[in-house]
Amino acid sequence: MSKIVMKFGGTSVADLERIRNVAKLVKREVSRGNQVAVVVSAMAGETNKLIGWCNEIAKAPGVNVPAIPDAREYDSVIASGEQVTAGLLAIALLAVEVKSRSWLGWQVPIKTTAIHGSARIIDIVPDEMNACLAQGEVAVVAGFQGVAPGNRVSTLGRGGSDTSAVALAAALKADICDIYTDVDGVYTTDPRITSRAHRLEKVAYEEMLEMASLGAKVLQTRSVEMAMVHRVPVRVLSTFAPENGGTLVCDEEDIVEKNPVTGIAYTRDEAKITLLRVPDQPGVAAAIFGPLADAGVNVDMIVQNISEDGRRTDLTFTVPRAELDRALEAVRKAAPQIGYKDLISDAKVAKVSIIGIGMRAHPGVAQTMFKTLAEKGINIQVISTSEIKVSVLIPEDYVELAVRALHSAYDLDAA
Amino acid sequence: MSKIVMKFGGTSVADLERIRNVAKLVKREVSRGNQVAVVVSAMAGETNKLIGWCNEIAKAPGVNVPAIPDAREYDSVIASGEQVTAGLLAIALLAVEVKSRSWLGWQVPIKTTAIHGSARIIDIVPDEMNACLAQGEVAVVAGFQGVAPGNRVSTLGRGGSDTSAVALAAALKADICDIYTDVDGVYTTDPRITSRAHRLEKVAYEEMLEMASLGAKVLQTRSVEMAMVHRVPVRVLSTFAPENGGTLVCDEEDIVEKNPVTGIAYTRDEAKITLLRVPDQPGVAAAIFGPLADAGVNVDMIVQNISEDGRRTDLTFTVPRAELDRALEAVRKAAPQIGYKDLISDAKVAKVSIIGIGMRAHPGVAQTMFKTLAEKGINIQVISTSEIKVSVLIPEDYVELAVRALHSAYDLDAA
Numbered sequence: 001m002s003k004i005v006m007k008f009g010g011t012s013v014a015d016l017e018r019i020r021n022v023a024k025l026v027k028r029e030v031s032r033g034n035q036v037a038v039v040v041s042a043m044a045g046e047t048n049k050l051i052g053w054c055n056e057i058a059k060a061p062g063v064n065v066p067a068i069p070d071a072r073e074y075d076s077v078i079a080s081g082e083q084v085t086a087g088l089l090a091i092a093l094l095a096v097e098v099k100s101r102s103w104l105g106w107q108v109p110i111k112t113t114a115i116h117g118s119a120r121i122i123d124i125v126p127d128e129m130n131a132c133l134a135q136g137e138v139a140v141v142a143g144f145q146g147v148a149p150g151n152r153v154s155t156l157g158r159g160g161s162d163t164s165a166v167a168l169a170a171a172l173k174a175d176i177c178d179i180y181t182d183v184d185g186v187y188t189t190d191p192r193i194t195s196r197a198h199r200l201e202k203v204a205y206e207e208m209l210e211m212a213s214l215g216a217k218v219l220q221t222r223s224v225e226m227a228m229v230h231r232v233p234v235r236v237l238s239t240f241a242p243e244n245g246g247t248l249v250c251d252e253e254d255i256v257e258k259n260p261v262t263g264i265a266y267t268r269d270e271a272k273i274t275l276l277r278v279p280d281q282p283g284v285a286a287a288i289f290g291p292l293a294d295a296g297v298n299v300d301m302i303v304q305n306i307s308e309d310g311r312r313t314d315l316t317f318t319v320p321r322a323e324l325d326r327a328l329e330a331v332r333k334a335a336p337q338i339g340y341k342d343l344i345s346d347a348k349v350a351k352v353s354i355i356g357i358g359m360r361a362h363p364g365v366a367q368t369m370f371k372t373l374a375e376k377g378i379n380i381q382v383i384s385t386s387e388i389k390v391s392v393l394i395p396e397d398y399v400e401l402a403v404r405a406l407h408s409a410y411d412l413d414a415a
Numbered sequence: 416m417s418k419i420v421m422k423f424g425g426t427s428v429a430d431l432e433r434i435r436n437v438a439k440l441v442k443r444e445v446s447r448g449n450q451v452a453v454v455v456s457a458m459a460g461e462t463n464k465l466i467g468w469c470n471e472i473a474k475a476p477g478v479n480v481p482a483i484p485d486a487r488e489y490d491s492v493i494a495s496g497e498q499v500t501a502g503l504l505a506i507a508l509l510a511v512e513v514k515s516r517s518w519l520g521w522q523v524p525i526k527t528t529a530i531h532g533s534a535r536i537i538d539i540v541p542d543e544m545n546a547c548l549a550q551g552e553v554a555v556v557a558g559f560q561g562v563a564p565g566n567r568v569s570t571l572g573r574g575g576s577d578t579s580a581v582a583l584a585a586a587l588k589a590d591i592c593d594i595y596t597d598v599d600g601v602y603t604t605d606p607r608i609t610s611r612a613h614r615l616e617k618v619a620y621e622e623m624l625e626m627a628s629l630g631a632k633v634l635q636t637r638s639v640e641m642a643m644v645h646r647v648p649v650r651v652l653s654t655f656a657p658e659n660g661g662t663l664v665c666d667e668e669d670i671v672e673k674n675p676v677t678g679i680a681y682t683r684d685e686a687k688i689t690l691l692r693v694p695d696q697p698g699v700a701a702a703i704f705g706p707l708a709d710a711g712v713n714v715d716m717i718v719q720n721i722s723e724d725g726r727r728t729d730l731t732f733t734v735p736r737a738e739l740d741r742a743l744e745a746v747r748k749a750a751p752q753i754g755y756k757d758l759i760s761d762a763k764v765a766k767v768s769i770i771g772i773g774m775r776a777h778p779g780v781a782q783t784m785f786k787t788l789a790e791k792g793i794n795i796q797v798i799s800t801s802e803i804k805v806s807v808l809i810p811e812d813y814v815e816l817a818v819r820a821l822h823s824a825y826d827l828d829a830a
Contacts, residue, residue, distance in 0.1 A: 016472050024476075050499065057431050057507045061439075069506045076517055077502035080495035084465065087492035091484045092472045102491055106521065107566050151522050 002175040003035040003133065007143065007165035010044035011182045012239040013085050016092075023092040025180070025242060026138060030098055037129065037139040037172060039165040040089055042081025050078045071116030075145075076153040079105065082142035082161070090140045100138040103129065105145035105153065110164065112146035118157035119146060121164075121226075124171035133172070141168060159220035166223045170230035177227070177234045178246075179219060184238035185247035186211065186218055188412040189264040194404045198414035199244070200262065204252040207262050210355045210389045214265035224249065258358035260365045261410040264403050266352045268396055270300070271324040272381060273331065274316040277341030280307040287337045288315065295330040297323045301351075301384040301393060312341075316382055318393060321347055349381065350399045353391040354406060366390045372409040378402055417590040418450040418548065422558065422580035425459035426597050427654040428500050431507075438507040440595070440657060441553060445513055452544065452554040452587060454580040455504055457496025465493045486531030490560075491568040494520065497557035497576070505555045515553040518544065520560035520568065525579065527561035533572035534563060536579075536641075539586035548587070556583060574635035581638045585645035592642070592649045593661075594634060599653035600662035601626065601633055603827040604679040609819045613829035614659070615677065619667040622677050625770045625804045629680035639664065673773035675780045676825040679818050683765045683811055685715070686739040687796060688746065689731040692756035695722040702752045703730065710745035712738045716766075716799040716808060727756075731797055733808060736762055764796065765814045768806040769821060781805045787824040793817055 006026060013019050022038075029036050041047075054077055058069035086102035093100035105112075108129060112119035129139050143161025148154035156163050162179060169177035185199040186208065203211070205228035212221045218236055227234045227249060237246035248254075278284055285304075292299055300318045307313035319327045324347055331343060359365045369390055373380060378401065382393035394402055407413055421441060428434050437453075444451050456462075469492055473484035501517035508515035520527075523544060527534035544554050558576030563569035571578050577594060584592035600614040601623065618626070620643035627636040633651055642649045642664060652661035663669075693699055707714055715733045722728035734742045739762055746758060774780045784805055788795060793816065797808035809817055822828055 016468060019472060020476055053431060053499075053503055054506060057434060057503050058510055060510050061435055067510065070509050073502040073505045073509075073517055076519070077499050077506075080498045083495045083498070084468075084492050087488040088468055088472050090488045091469060091492075094485050094488075095473055095475050095482065102488055104491070104568075153519070 001033045005037045005169040005174045005177045007039040007179045010041040014044040035133040039141045039143040040085040041161040046081040075116045075155045079145040079153045086140045086142040102140045106147035110146035112154045114148045119154035121167045126171040162220040162223035166226045169232045180239040184244040196413035202248045204357045208249045260358040260362040261354045261356040268350045269321045271321045271347045272349045273345045275340040277312040280313040291330045291334040297327045301382045303382045348396045350396040352402045355389045416448045420452045420584040420589045420592045422454040422594045425456040429459040450548040454556045454558040455500040456576040461496040490531045490570045494560040494568045501555045501557040517555045521562035525561035527569045529563045534569035536582045541586040577635040577638035581641045584647045595654040599659040611828035617663045617670050619772045623664045675773040675777040676769045676771040681767045684736045686736040686762045687764045688760045690755040692727040695728040706745045706749040712742045716797045718797045763811045765811040767817045770804045
């Protein structure tokens with residue numbers, strides 16, 4: 001007998017028929033003798049509808065100027081979406097004769113910080129739920145929500161139901177957290193780019209973290225961090241084809257055969273800014289990145305060339321494409337303090353990354369990447385590396401070509 | 416400075432524009448220096464949508480047989496409707512610079528019994544809310560819901576938001592409970608039947624109770640009972656024309672001029688059953704009404720004729736028209752025990768009532784009713800009376816005629 005947490009996203013519970021299908025999957029786990037807690041998102045589209053209402057009503061009457069709704073009220077309104085799904089799934093389970101009840105964030109309770117809209121889970125008190133699970137009752141938990149100090153409803157931010165599920169699995173000391181979604185696992189790269197991409201049986205937490213934050217939108221980054229910290233095995237499965245087996249996100253030690261590279265990730269939403277002839281002296285980085293931080297711009301890769309004359313150098317960095325205008329404005333405002341000669345930007349760039357924990361033990365992995373791209377005539381604009389990742393910035397037009405070439409170069413192509 | 420509770424029903428908060436209008440009405444009370452708690456229903460249509468989902472998903476898969484959803488889950492799902500409105504109104508109030516926060520049933524808390532779907536309020540703990548009101552913050556309370564033992568969400572049944580509002584007013588010791596709805600008060604009779612109907616300035620709790628239970632659908636009966644017990648003055652006002660003034664539902668002592676008859680109520684949803692030649696002996700009433708009670712039939716008026724020979728008599732009673740078939744079946748099953756000779760029923764009957772606390776002090780009020788109906792050639796089939804009410808059963812076709820004639824006879828016609 002195992003204790004498992006199953007999580008179903010918005011598309012998996014988009015209508016009553018799909019909720020019935022989820023009930024079937026849950027029943028199967030129960031009939032295998034497992035104790036089951038289920039975490040659900042809102043029905044697809046509901047959260048966006050509620051957010052739209054909140055934003056609309058927050059406007060001052062008679063003027064059509066965007067306004068930010070009070071975060072506590074916003075949370076209380078949008079948390080209702082998961083409340084509905086949780087109740088409906090509990091009813092659907094009872095209809096197929098599975099003992100079940102719903103749990104809202106405040107009922108568990110799932111205690112969070114007071115940062116409404118993107119609260120963090122502080123504590124989950126699992127005693128009452130554990131008692132119910134022990135009696136064979138399925139716990140259907142409203143994802144994405146918790147209770148903040150002062151007994152206010154809080155939400156965890158976009159994709160927060162993944163985090164709810166992993167945190168619950170940790171609190172319940174579950175054997176596994178199964179994340180049911182609309183893809184059947186984590187792939188070596190985006191299957192839309194190459195048909196040779198294949199599903200990974202296992203992926204290490206660290207690798208998944210890099211993949212999640214680099215644009216493979218399977219799991220929310222925070223949920224992977226939490227799984228890693230609490231050592232919760234997470235499995236990504238398809239709601240519509242669970243028999244495919246999915247991908248297990250687990251501890252590095254549980255992966256026997258470690259390839260140098262596990263997967264190729266990419267993200268198109270990049271922009272590059274280069275400051276030409278910046279004074280090469282202490283304090284200049286602060287003069288540039290201070291104003292950017294103040295403007296809420298997330299700087300990613302940074303490269304500074306060697307200065308030829310010891311006095312002036314060029315400095316390049318990347319930002320999310322959506323933040324490019326804001327970034328340029330901040331830099332231009334700070335021009336007197338920075339003292340650059342010229343400013344150029346490029347919104348047509350993309351980032352391609354190779355990821356693999358095996359990299360640590362295999363020298364020359366990066367070299368293969370550079371050689372492969374060079375052979376295809378792709379110019380690398382910026383490079384950044386970590387222990388288990390090498391990322392390069394390239395012109396956006398070459399993304400597919402680069403990903404396919406790297407996929408082959410690292411022997412990831414499916415047989 | 417007064418402390419007031421304002422309640423807005425589903426049509427008053429049906430969309431964002433109407434919620435903005437409600438915010439305006441609330442702001443007006445706040446700017447008069449009042450402490451304000453607002454109770455809201457779900458947006459019109461939302462509750463029915465959620466109920467539909469619950470009923471649909473409660474069916475066993477593959478069969479289209481109606482099934483009753485688990486009442487606790489049902490409550491948790493449908494309570495989400497008021498949660499959304501409460502949050503949206505709080506945001507709308509903040510947008511017009513009125514300090515405000517929403518309160519869900521469990522947050523107040525509004526403690527109820529565990530009879531999910533039609534729970535009764537046991538206790539409201541107003542301390543925290545009072546502290547907020549004292550600081551000039553408007554409390555926006557989700558109506559219709561509470562928290563049952565075991566920390567489960569409960570609902571109060573159809574129209575329960577009226578009860579929420581009155582109970583809250585009692586707990587807060589509010590000076591008045593204003594019920595905003597789509598009519599501008601309580602009328603002497605249904606204005607669709609006679610244009611001479613006029614709005615009552617005041618009506619006593621006892622009268623309102625009779626009117627509510629007799630088909631004047633302005634206030635939910637339980638809310639009137641609760642107002643009467645706790646002596647909460649309730650005012651019925653139009654959301655869309657509050658300047659009209661509304662009707663105050665209050666203590667009998669607060670009404671100076673007491674007419675013999677205050678209003679004429681009617682209900683068409685009646686059916687009549689007559690058992691002919693029933694044995695006139697002890698125990699026969701129990702033999703008839705026991706099985707009806709077991710079948711869940713609500714018997715209203717009962718008349719037993721004087722028996723001519725001391726052995727057999729005729730017995731007539733009325734039931735809601737929707738329960739007629741069930742009632743007939745129950746009686747036929749019990750035929751051997753009852754021993755009647757024949758059974759006749761009539762679904763084309765209606766009940767017309769005159770109501771007035773002044774009746775107690777004015778003899779001959781009923782006689783005016785009988786005479787008026789006789790003059791119009793309307794046959795009275797059954798009569799039942801209470802201290803402040805006389806009801807008669809008549810053929811349904813004569814309802815409008817009877818109401819108009821009585822309205823004139825009791826000097827209720829507007830000038």
